[in-house]
Amino acid sequence: MTMLVRESDGTIREDVELRFGYDAAAMELSIGDETISVPAHPGDRPDAHWTMQKLGEKLAESGRQLIGCGTCARFQFSGMSRDMSAGTVGYCLRVGHRVKGGMVEITHRCGEHVYNEGWECSEAWNEEPVMQRRGAAHRExxxxxxxxxxxxxxxxxxxxxxxxxxxxxxxxxxxxxxxxxxxxxxxxxxxxxxxxxxxxxxxxxxxxxxxxxxxxxxxxxxxxxxxxxxxxxxxxxxxxxxxxxxxxxxxxxxxxxxxxxxxxxxxxxxxxxxxxxxxxxxxxxxxxxxxxxxxxxxxxxxxxxxxxxxxxxxxxxxxxxxxxxxxxxxxxxxxxxxxxxxxxxxxxxxxxxxxxxxxxxxxxxxxxxxxxxxxxxxxxxxxxxxxxxxxxxxxxxxxxxxxxxxxxxxxxxxxxxxxxxxxxxxxxxxxxxxxxxxxxxxxxxxxxxxxxxxxxxxxxxxx
Ligand SMILES: [Mg+2]
The missing domain is CATH 1.10.4080.10 (ADP-ribosylation/Crystallin J1)
Structure with missing residues (x-):
């Protein structure tokens, strides 16, 4: 699924792709030619929450953040529900960083652009042009x-x-x-x-x-x-x-x-x-x-x-x-x-x-x-x-x-x-x-x- 990354200098990268397996157990993030891999949770059960957190921590090491929207997501993971739903398409997600703890979590369905209070990404950058383009696709x-x-x-x-x-x-x-x-x-x-x-x-x-x-x-x-x-x-x-x-x-x-x-x-x-x-x-x-x-x-x-x-x-x-x-x-x-x-x-x-x-x-x-x-x-x-x-x-x-x-x-x-x-x-x-x-x-x-x-x-x- 497509995502956005904010570089350490504040620029927004759109050539970002997140890939994951059936239940989001392991994830791989491509930023241009670079690939960042995160393994599955070592426990018995897949835990996308944990995996996303690790992904966020890895990005944070180089001063970057996942801040954008995912499109055509193959799973959903919102504040309301943590149920994984592999196999679905066309569903959009919003990703943000929690202020405390630095944990990455998908917080809201993309296209709606309702920010959760306490999530750092709310007004940190001018997302208008990106959102306008993506908003049209989401509306459709x-x-x-x-x-x-x-x-x-x-x-x-x-x-x-x-x-x-x-x-x-x-x-x-x-x-x-x-x-x-x-x-x-x-x-x-x-x-x-x-x-x-x-x-x-x-x-x-x-x-x-x-x-x-x-x-x-x-x-x-x-x-x-x-x-x-x-x-x-x-x-x-x-x-x-x-x-x-x-x-x-x-x-x-x-x-x-x-x-x-x-x-x-x-x-x-x-x-x-x-x-x-x-x-x-x-x-x-x-x-x-x-x-x-x-x-x-x-x-x-x-x-x-x-x-x-x-x-x-x-x-x-x-x-x-x-x-x-x-x-x-x-x-x-x-x-x-x-x-x-x-x-x-x-x-x-x-x-x-x-x-x-x-x-x-x-x-x-x-x-x-x-x-x-x-x-x-x-x-x-x-x-x-x-x-x-x-x-x-x-x-x-x-x-x-x-x-x-x-x-x-x-x-x-x-x-x-x-x-x-x-x-x-x-x-x-x-x-x-x-x-x-x-x-x-x-x-x-x-x-x-x-x-x-x-x-x-x-x-x-x-x-
Ligand atoms: Mg009838």
Whole structure:
């Protein structure tokens, strides 16, 4: 990854490259033609913290400092989390020197340029020209993540839409040898067993109610730029009612979602319109935009996601599953590892829902299981209910974090709620990998692709 070094005379070197192994155990820093190597920690466990400290000490011997930003980092190591996440790309880091102790530590995500108090590098040099150049690149990467999340959720949904209500065996028999591997129409003649979803004949790439409701949530968020909670929920409710009444609402909408919308339209309060004991997957399937909008404010993210569930689904499992999806997306934006995301979901959302906690706890042990087992009744369930959909989507993402295509195809070729697993997994993977990681034919073939991308950009700009 690229870094900056301040020489002893104050000049800034940009021809600096940091290389490291899988878990950052040993590091090698190139400054022009010079190479500085730091060995791995002598203990049993790799310790990037220690290694970075040694690197800083070596540089300090010649009066130099690591002070710049890393780009395209392959691991993250922030003040918030010390979890190593090898294998991720496009994530930027800020590096600074602690005033006391001279320890080098990555302190903040690059592109944001928020300095930690007590870190010497804050105003020691004029970083404006470098930061302007790098800031533009970082903005582009961040926007791509937002667009990727919106397009990604729709792609996963559209791939899964014709698979919904079909067993995995039926899907594979219709599209051998591995099931669908691209957009297929609901009425494609190759489907064995006929068509299970009533409505118009839609072309391949058509998304379902999952994406429609996600767009309704996004529009509600965009309607209230201030993000004020008391204004947001009515705005989202208005968008839900609009969607429920639209001519396009012919894509197997969930009955609980429709009941909630009808109650909202009839004037019931936001807190009582939802079906109190429903924990259907219709609640978590639509909250990816909340993760994008409030990625920097976890308290508000959780509050808004939970309240968005209550509009239609009042069961704690639905409420906490909605919070979990929004949180997962917000962490994926920052290239957090699936393991870190899993731990955060358990911590923030597992306590109030034993059902979600149990399903999330199952996920790591099933990572080596085949999809037909893990994404079925013997594994995480069929995902018609909220907590199963969240756990299943996370499982798909965890198995192939850097591979959007594999993640969503695993998600949709399942016995259960294919479009919803695909939608959630696609949103998380899209946020993690960015728009360009989505295969071109899907980016270009998805319904309303331009609108999805614009929605992602507008949500980004709201922050
Ligand atoms: Mg659907």
């Amino acid at each position: 990467a961040r926007v791509s993540a937002f667009e990727g999340a919106m397009v990604g959720l729709a792609v996963g949904d559209a791939l899964g839409f014709p698979c919904e209500f079909r067993s995995r065996d039926q899907i594979v028999a219709s599209f051998p040898p591995n099931g669908v591997d691209g957009f297929v129409a609901l009425h494609d003649p190759r489907w064995q067993g006929g068509v299970f979803i009533a409505g118009k004949e839609h072309p391949p790439g058509t998304f379902s109610d999952d994406t429609q409701m996600s767009l309704a949530v996004a529009d509600g968020l965009l309607d209230v730029p201030s993000g004020e909670f008391d204004e947001l929920m009515p705005a989202i409710a208005v968008r839900f009612v609009e969607w429920s009444r639209s001519d396009d609402n012919d894509r197997a909408p969930g009955s609980t979602c429709m009941t909630g919308c009808q109650n909202l339209a009839a004037g019931m309060s936001l807190r009582s319109a939802g079906v109190a004991d429903s924990k259907g997957a219709g609640a978590p399937m639509r909250v990816v935009p909340i993760g994008l909008r409030f990625g920097r404010d976890r308290e508000q993210l959780l509050k808004v996601a939970r309240a968005s569930s209550v509009l239609t689904h009042g069961h704690p499992a639905a409420i906490e599953s909605s919070a979990a999806v929004a949180l997962a997306v917000s962490l994926a934006l920052y290239k957090q590892t699936p393991k870190t995301i899993h731990a955060a979901l358990l911590e923030e959302c597992g306590a109030a829902s034993p059902e979600l906690r149990r399903r999330l706890q199952q996920v790591p042990a099933l990572l080596d299981a085949p999809p037909e087992l893990a994404l079925g009744p013997e594994g995480l369930g069929e995902s018609w209910v909220a907590e199963e959909a969240v756990a299943s989507a996370l499982w798909c993402f965890w198995r192939s974090p850097a591979d959007f295509r594999r993640t969503v195809l695993t998600a949709v070729n399942t016995i259960g709620d294919s479009d919803t697993i695909g939608c959630i997994a696609g949103g998380i993977s899209g946020a993690f990998n960015g728009l360009d990681a989505i295969p071109r034919e899907w980016r270009e073939g998805i319904e309303d692709g331009a609108r999805l991308r614009e929605t992602g950009r507008r949500l980004h700009d709201l922050r």
